[in-house]
Amino acid sequence: MKTVYIISDLHLSAKRQNIVQIFTRFIDTIANKDNELYILGDFFDYWVGDDDLSDFHLNIINILKAASTKGLLIYLMHGNRDFLLGKEFAKLSQVTLIDDPYVLVRDERSFLLMHGDLLCTDDKSYQYFRKFVRNNLIQRAYLMLPLSLRRKLANKIRHQSQQKNARYKIIDVTEKGISQYISDYPILIHGHTHQQGVHHKSTYTRYVLGDWFHSGNYLKINPDNSISVVDNII
Ligand SMILES: [Mn+2]
Structure with missing residues (x-):
């Protein structure tokens, strides 16, 4: 059994080079064929299309590719910033x-x-927005816009969501949201809320990954399927 490493919400951007350094060191230490890495979204602070190949993005692509070449299997899930x-x-x-x-x-x-964003069912306007932007036709139309305009639009949306979070505090997951997905799974692992923690319920345990704003953190599923939480990696 391989060891599985799980991370989320790095929000990588050219403005936070220190996080890129922490991530580079982290992926370097786990890059071999005995491990797998799962990235649960918001790996990038925003992503406006695969044609946006800035030096910063190319650097991250090369870091992932180098780790993959060493035998690390890397799986990536979309977040609300990099879908x-x-x-x-x-x-x-x-x-x-x-x-x-x-x-x-x-x-x-x-x-x-x-x-984790699907679990925040109290945020009705966001759930509506999510459905809209995940629509294939909408995405194709957006990707046809010039890169500069897409960057502008992304900035605007980020700015609006920051204002909204400042007004309403961070919108957390709900029991209703969890019950829609959990069914028979004893363990749920997610990010998005940045509210790192472990929540034991009668029928399941929910692990929440933290963001990488100041230091790194990850979950590790060991070969015997036990879970370790590792915090404050720098
Ligand atoms: Mn998110």
Whole structure:
């Protein structure tokens, strides 16, 4: 059994080079054929299309590719910031895109992996927005816009969501949202809310990954399927 590493919400951007350094060191230490890496969304602070190949993006692509070449299998789920990561990005960086939710099966144990935004059912306007922007036709129309305009629009949306979060505090997951997905899975692992923690319920345990704003953190599923939480990596 391989060891599985799970991370989320790195929000990589050219403005946060220190996080890129922490990530580079982290992926370097796990890059071998005994491990797998799952990235549960918001890996990038924003992604406006696979044609946006800035030096910063190319650097990250090369880091992923180098780790993959050493035998690390890398799986990537979309977050609400980088849901436009597409086939071209996946090919260049040698990662496999996975759906949200995703069921990771190891022996007879299953782990339900999600970004987490689908669980925030109280945020009605966001859920409506999510449905809209995940529509294939809408995405194709957006990707036909010039890169500069797409960047502008992304900035505007980010700015609006920051204002909204400042007004309403962070919108958390709901029991209603969880019950729509959890079914028979004993373990749910997600990010998005940045509210790192472990929540034990009678029928399941929910692990929430933290963001990488100041330091890194990850979950590790060991070969015996036990889970370790590792925090404050620098
Ligand atoms: Mn998110």
